[in-house]
Amino acid sequence: MSQHQDFQSFMKARQHAASAYVSGNAAPLSRVVAHASPATFMGPGGGAVQGADAVWSRYEHDAQLFEPGSTSEFEILDMAAGDTVAYWTGYQKAQAHMKGQAKTIPMTLRVTEVFRLEGDAWKLVHRHADPLAEPGKKKH
Template sequence: MSDFDAFLEIRRQAAEAYVNGHAGPLGVMAATACPASFFPPRGGHEEGAEWVANIYARDAEVFCEGGETRLEILHSDSVGDLAYWTGLQHAKVRMAGKPEPVEMHLRITELFRREDGGWKLVHRHADPLAEAGA
């Protein structure tokens, strides 16, 4: 097992914390140096390591305790100081202002770069999973 494969378990734990309103674990793995970018599920794009980390923290605030998520990794790899995974993220979350849980199904691509001896998230692309031909 590569160190990136082991890291992916930490990434799964960070995703679980995030959908429960806790951005801290994702913040620890967010890039601290540019370039860094985020293509959020709502559209648009964000750039800059500090800015992107702040967006992650702000967006986590809409989630409440009681969420759950599963990362369905279709493929991943690491070569030298770069790594990625791509796949799907399935979640049932509790959101501020919504009485019932909300289901989310996203297509995900995440890119990582080794910084200070650890893997850091330098790009996340997340968009809603739509049925083919829809």
């Protein structure tokens, strides 16, 4: 089996982790993120976090903002895998139940994720996600 086929299989686990995450469960994500540096996270709220421990801490914290019942799916525009590095880029679309919010919040994020092969497992080492701006509307 080629690395690309392995990566395609891995992306099913990554999708499962994203779905669990937006329902407040970070445990599946813990199995796919890098726990050794370097690692980075540039989240939809801005800013950047560096270092595997700090990134994981942020993921754990942010997962607690969601409530069960949320949904998430990836729309992959492009992905590729080499011998030790892989990526995907596209959109993450979610219907999120946020703590303290009565209504479900629709979210569409532009996402780029980079992975490295550690042993025989792909690990998330970089995530950059930001809100998709609606065409014709300027952000202030």
